[in-house]
Amino acid sequence: MTVVAVTLVAAVLVFAIVRPHGLPEIVVAGPAAAIALALGVVTPGQAWDEITELAPTVGFLAAILVLAHFIDALGVFSWVASVLTRSGGGDPRRLLTLVFAVAAVTTAVLSLDATVVLLTPVVIRAARALRMQVRPHAYATAHLSNSASTLLPVSNLTNLIAFSATGLTFIHFTAVMALPWLVTVAIELAVFLVFFRRDLADPVTEPVPSDTPPPEVPHSETPLSETPVQPAPVLALSVLAATLVGFALGGLVGIAPVWIAAAGAAVLAVPALRDGLTTPRRIVFAADLWFCAFVLALGVVVAGISAGPVGDWLGDRLPTEASLLGMLLTAGIAAVAANLLNNLPATLLLLAALGSGAPTGLVLALLIGVNLGPNLTYIGSLAMMLWRRVATDGGCRPELGTFTRLGLATTPLAIIAATTTLWLVL
Template identity: 50%
Template sequence: MPLIISAVLLAVVLAFAVVRPRGLPEAVAAVPAAGLVIAFGLVSWDDAWAEFRELGPTVGFLAAVLVLAHLAGEHGVFRYAGTIAARRGGDHPPRLLAAVFVAAALTTAFLSLDATVVLLTPVVLATATRVGARARPPAFAAAHLANSASLLLPVSNLTNLLAFAASGLTFLGFTALMILPWLAVIAVEYLVFRLYFAGDLRAREEPRPEPGNGPAPRYALIVLAVTLVGFAASHSFGVHPAWIAVAGALFLAVPRRVPVTTLIRETNPAFCAFVLALGIVVLAVQQHGLEDLLHAITPDHADLLGLLAVAFLAAGLANVLNNLPATLVMLPVVESKPALLLAMLIGVNVGPNLTYVGSLATLLWRQILHTHDAAPDPRDFLRLGVLTVPPALVAGVLALWLSLKVGG
């Protein structure tokens, strides 16, 4: 009965997050569900507090990065990226797609997947219109790379932060092991996109030129570069990356005199509350049976077959539970073996490209396209997911296996 109650509460929370009736934030369902979990004794107060303490620094970093990405957008970083993409793509849609792949991959890696979905996607749509290219290929590229291109750095995704905290790796050690999987997955995505959207890439629309967007936002780019270096160095000095993100955000906020109320709003307190509450609900499911089941079916050997099995299992869970809960439930199972933990990360980051419910970022991307009258076809998303996710998982795991062999 405790497992059934916990599972029902988790299902309600996830369903609410997918549907978001009347645009209400995910926390509206998650926070009461977490309260019920504690009130019913499914999770003790001590365990709940321990979960809060464990997730707290990660959620704090998430809030800081959301502000950092917003301020980068205010400084024109994403408009400048769109200008560069239009300049590189010109009147040749395949070149534009390649430029969008580069812009989305770098944005996701350095500023997190939320920046790609919320800030880069509208720029990509406007850029396609400006050069007379069909918007479908670059728009879908933004969604896919928001998930799969988040493999590179610990700061690229909330799932990465959770895994990084449990891995025992340094920032640079994590990045060194994941750079080959990152490149392999992006390469597979790009090849499939070129084939799947061949017709769209040959077609031309009426271009709608816009005036130039001005010079490069050098100050903002310098601050972002220094912040990234700070992320890499923070581990050596025992400083949590959240403080580096806060410092970067302050340096971007001061020249524009951004009001404190705006900074608080951009931390998205409702979403941060959702993550913390979701952790409590997932903990109840873990403690009452799911963790034991995963221990029974998850390989404990980190050879190539074991890595593949873990990645595909994690991808499946991401599409059933959503990638954040999938990470939370699998971490206790694989955290003692960093190789399996990184394979799990490939699964929960690449797997969500299969269905809309795989990640909250994909759901948000769909909402953004609806607001720009560019609603995606669910059949397109599913077909593209079937074509990209399995080969991308295999390529990413093979690259990880090679990185482990070379780097020990």
């Protein structure tokens, strides 16, 4: 049965990576979950427990994706484009620093999918409009979509899955992870500035492709770096801020994050629909219901491994104490597992192996590993797979050699530094 379980997980992940003809991941994940049930790899009780445990997380995923869609429709990312173009003009290093700041905040607040899908095209267009090398800025959104996703429980699906196991409130989780998050972003930026020093040396490197429109800024006869910043979309930003406060306060009174995100989306839906900025069909598409179903099916398939010899083997070898060595070992194992299995199934598997009574430090170290580790390979996270497609569509085709060298230069150092900082904080 173990061989069958591993084969099913492998088939699901390979299909998710390749996505032939653009078919959704559920095309294979759904049948794989059904096969696991039919062959007894997973019992109906185990499958139901997995689905009910993941349901609130998946509901939040749909809600935050819709919220991000409304934020985009109401002009937040167009405003960000104008800020980047106005403030970063003439200095590639300054633009890269601004991209890091925006990507880190976007990932933390709206989750890594918003950084990949909504911010990456904006960054590519801004760099091209300013006639700067695109690579440093495009790769920045890729790395920050993973490495900046440790700050809030809502920043990454992996955080949401593990949040209850930490035993922390929303505010406490954020307070504990704040310093490791800052250390991670600072290390990534320092390495990027050195790694891409040649790309950043010359501010004018390539003409703007004729099919790449610049960010929408007024007074086109004025140099882009001197154009005024668009007015900030006050309503959208205010609702977003209120939603964040709601996440923090909701945990104190027992309101799940999914309801807070849904409330924020509902408020923004009124002006977005009234002004014709979106349609019901686009909203449903933004919720990505097929992907939500894929997450549930994947949980069922991975349960077949977690409940078998592989899960027992991992459980016997994972640390049981949140010492510095134990946390570093847990983060390292989690990073390796993320790059072998993808970070979502790795999180499900390792949480089950750690057990319900795992120390908070080990669970948080696990999150550092599964969130930062995917910067080593394309298959480490689903967001990274999506970034490859988005960057390619934007005219910045990722290079495996560059991606791998950059990952080796940043990821081990960032994981060690972030985990050590976490241990000091705890």
